[in-house]
Amino acid sequence: MAPAPPKVLIPMSDYGHDPTETAIPYAAFKKAGFEVFFATENGSTPACDKKMLEGITQKLLGATKTAVEAYKQMSGTPEFRQPLSWSAADFTLDPYNLIFLPGGHDKGVQQVIDSPIIHKHLASYFPTTRKPSIRSVAAVCHGVMVLSKTDDANGKSIIHECITTALPTRFEQVAFWGTRAFLGDYYKTYGACSDNVEEFVYRLKSLGTQTLIYLQVRKRLDDPNTQYKNSLSMIPFVVQDENYNYISARFPADAQLLAETAVSLVESTIS
Incomplete structure (x- = not known):
């Protein structure tokens, strides 16, 4: 009897996820023979960000034609149209x-x-992904924030001791300021004055000394200077932790490499 295929779960909001970061990995998982499931809060069919899929925003800033086609195929599947409910x-x-x-x-x-x-x-x-394990987690861009904002029993982030990346501050700021005149605060998930995904640094000066206070992903790491890995290159970039089956990436251009790396990791854990 053939072994059961690996199972993947993609938790989603009802609306707003990046289509490239969702559909490109989905296609890679299916190509690898994985069984893929989606889950939304109440089992409603999700929809990805329309600005990335159509109109002038898609042409200038959004998903490539390949990603748009991948999204169309994904969004027509039974698993996408009939997701599980993660609040059940x-x-x-x-x-x-x-x-x-x-x-x-x-x-x-x-x-x-x-x-x-x-x-x-x-x-x-997440604690059950500590190596060796048959469980893994992969996240990209704002998906890393889901992990950084999740506390363990000691009130620390579940990735507090992990090596990780996320959306670079420079990328987020360029997108926000470059489009603010016609898209407002669209590129800031929590509004124009909110923290960046990677970090928002407050510099406090007292008696001639300077203290840096990191917020968001960096804030939740034990030692952000060694644990947080960054790249401002357009070349696809992913980070794999040494102690946990955890892989992270920055933005849509990393989606294919992230998915392929996740496939390899999962296959290695069950072989």
Whole structure:
């Protein structure tokens, strides 16, 4: 009897995830023979950010034609149209070999990033990805924030000791200021004056000394100067932790490499 295929779960907000960061990995998982499931808060069919899929914003800033086509194919599948409910009483992450957290900067993604229910599930699941394990987690862009905002039993982020990356501050600021005149605060998930995904640094000067206070992803790491890995190159970039089956990436251009790396990791854990 052939072994059961690995199972992947993609938790999503009802609206707002980046289509490239969702559909490109989905296609890679299916190509690898994985069984893919989606989950939204109440089982509603999700929809990715329309600005990335159509109109002038798609042509100038959004998904490539390949990603748009991948999204169209994904959005027509039964698993996408009939997702699980991650708020259901019997919902659990236990059956899945991989939890994949896509990003997206539309304000709708706050539904997942700030969900105490998702945090509770991940707080239970993530410790079980410590090597050796048959469980893994992968996240890109704002998806990393879901993990950084999830506390363990000691009040620390579940990735506080992990090596990670996320959306670079410079990328976020260029996108925000470059489009603010016609898109307002679209590129800031929590509004124009909110913190950046990677970091927002307050510089406090007292008696001639300077103290840096990091917020968001960097803030939640034990030693951000050594644990946070960054690249401002357009070449695809992913980071794999040494102690946990955890992989992270920055933005849509990393989606294919992230998915391929996650596939390899999952396959290595079950072989």
